[in-house]
Amino acid sequence: MYVELKNINKSFGDFQASKDVNFGIEKGRLVALLGPSGSGKTTILRMIAGLENPTSGDIMIDGKRVNDLSPSQRGIGFVFQSYALFRYMNVYDNVAFGLQIQKKSKQEIKERVDELLELTNLKGLEDRFPNQLSGGQRQRVAFARALAPRPSLLLLDEPFAAIDAKVRKELRSWLREMIYKVGITSIFVTHDQDEAVEVADQIIVTNHGQIEQIGTPLEIYKTPQTPFVSQFIGQGTVIEDYYDLKGFEKGNYKGAIIRPEFVEAFKSDNDRFADVVGISQKGTITDILFRGNSLEVRLDVGGVQLTTHRSLERRPIKVGEVMNVIIYRVLAYDDSRAYLLENEELKKKDVNNIHLESYLYSEEGYFVV
């Protein structure tokens, strides 16, 4: 493990920002710390950076305990949420700052800065001041400044928060590519699950100062392990009487989360669903919302309110129409864990898990084989 946190606790007065945090990150990984605001993710990042001291526990970087080392001795680079570019220095001086502090020779500084400006596509902007740059350019300067002293670990605090939604998507892939190109182990903080899923190859989900789950984006998405993660990831709705739905029985659970992609609604004359129409139940459309590339359909299924997405390519529907509804699965939860429950009646029909397999790896839905 390149970065390791062992039994980290952190309090600000009465407020406990980190509770018994443990995790390890392998060299070369790009990791997202994902959680809602106030979940303690930024505190974890700042402790790794050496901006905050943990109340107890050890932080290891490259096998060495770094608790007592200052940030500049830890070999880290840090990109601040609002970038904190020095406003009275131009782009060149901002990037050169860390090297000048290290008293590197003029020649060496120039070579390194040029190299980084080349890499971040900022050539020609050396003399600009931060207020003469766009949001994306500022992010790149911040990135170059953090990398200049050749850190072996890059930390980024909400790197996309200060950028317009439109440019944000582009920058996500840019940052991802850039980090792989440099080959540096990186940890970034975000509250946006799309961002985490898209950029990171490992996600650490935090909540109330604790680690909820660690895994690849796919693992986090498909098999959330805790009630919090199952609600935080995806656009699920929480339902208490899930056992009223066909194919599910009452278990020792407090409730269940049903994501739109768990719900299939089809017209009764649809041939594709002829096999399974017998195990479906009736649901009335209560609302239809246009979501650009699809429709969001709200259904009342025996008193349970469900939501599903519907491709615009399919036949038109209208409010009040009665549909046949099948729920493939639900995420049931008790106090501490989440469990994936399959539709029992579907399982009986799908003995070899053919449909299940195809669902997991296709975007089209359960029945496309």
Place this chain on the structure above:
Amino acid sequence: MNKKIIPGYHLTLGITIAMLSVLILIPLASVLVYSFKIGPAQFFKVVSDGAVVAAFITSIICSFIAAVINTVFGVILAWVLVRYEFPGKRILDGLIELPFALPTAVAGITLSKMYSTTGELGAPLSKWGIYVSYTHLGLIVALIFIGIPFVVRAIQPVLEKFNPAYEEAAYILGAGPKETFFKVILPELVPALLTGFGLAFARGIGEYGSVIYIAGNSAKEHTQVVSYIIMQKLNYLDYSSATAIALVMLVISFLLLLFINIVQVYQSRRTSGVYEVSSQTTGDALPKPGIGRRVMIAISTIFVFLMLVMPLLSIIRNSLSKGFGFYINSLSTNYVRSAFAVTIMATVITLIVNTFFGLVASWVMTRFDFKGKQVLATLIDIPFSISPVIAGLSFIMMFGRLGWAYPIMEWINDTFGTDIQIVFALPGVVLATIFVTFPFVSREIIPVLNSVGTDEEEAAALMGAKGLTIFRKVTLPHIKWALIYGMILCSARALGEFGAVNALSKTRGVTFTLPLEIDALYLAGDSDSIVAAFSASSILVIIAVVVLVLRNIFEYREKAVR
């Protein structure tokens, strides 16, 4: 903002320009007009006179030295007040403002007495061979006294808003506390520093009340300041010399104001759009201020005690030095009573006029963009940076026997059978007081309105609210404390105005204000009247202290609201 959604643009702009013209610009222009009549030959003869040149050199050099010293201590004080928590911080913070609230004449006689060879500080210093009163050193001490709040108050807000991420960024990149301060923090402070320096410098060059007692005003020792020379010329009714010298001073003040404004424009350009204010506090792993913190707090406390607290104590001690009975007696002479009445009257009228102007001007300056806004802002600030003596001179050159408005006043008096006198009468005293305290209310409100922004007013206007309703229901709640504070400060300055009134008021017991009465008593020279001068001063000191306490309460309340 091309379309003006918020109402009142033409009305408020009109009122602002009209009041500014009538109360400030036209009187000042009278000085210009008169000085052009003199002719270049005589102008240069007056201005190149040995004593005048020496006075300019004295004023400029002493003000410059005082401003430099204030800049250094100003940074330390502001840093200590913003960055450290320690017992008594709030008191220290409040005391900084003392020179704003304490009448300059009171400060003048107190410093003069304190640093004289028999004074509390002067006596020990003279044993070391250091003489302060009646030397250049005394001049500099007085100028440090009046200039310190300008620098501290310019830097403090910038430091308060300083984003901790800048320091953290420097720290992560390996910079130590020294490098961080000089490379990252100081550049952010430079514009504010220059502004504070410029204001203190400008104020110092024009200063009158606080320096004339301690300076000694000796032509031979070169301890005469420019304001003193102007006043001297006025007393000899040598108006052409007075205006010629005043013109040079006006040019200097204007250049300094221009410089300050350019600095501010430059600053807002460099920083616009980059500032993302972070609410986050600095991480606890950053290096802790160690010995430096204690040293800085000690320096600040000693500075404030020597420069600000000692004078206060000295006034109280002096005023009671002949017993409480004498104290009460000296406050109940007819002269003091009359002076008190005149002072209160002038202050009340000034407060009404300047509060009205302050509200209207800050509305137009913060709610609308228009061509020449920067010029207007500079013009409104003129009274800050010109000598109060010139303010007095302006009204003499306008309404006095040589003034262009004199025939108009004659005509009015003849036609309506009235006997209105302006110069050397109560209206002159009032006008001079208004002039000197003109920007005080607007100066407090404008920053608050700027930071609040116009969103709420635009929302109210779109919902159909009229100008006054918007002001009453949306704007006023935001500026309530700033307004009250501006009014208090304006009153304090009005009560203590000396230089301008001095030029316009000559009759003791009729048109004398309290500071003039104090001046008369002090200059009488015998020990009884000097103690009486300090007794009368104590009234103004009490008012100043009340102002400081109120200010402190309002400021902290406002901070609690934000």
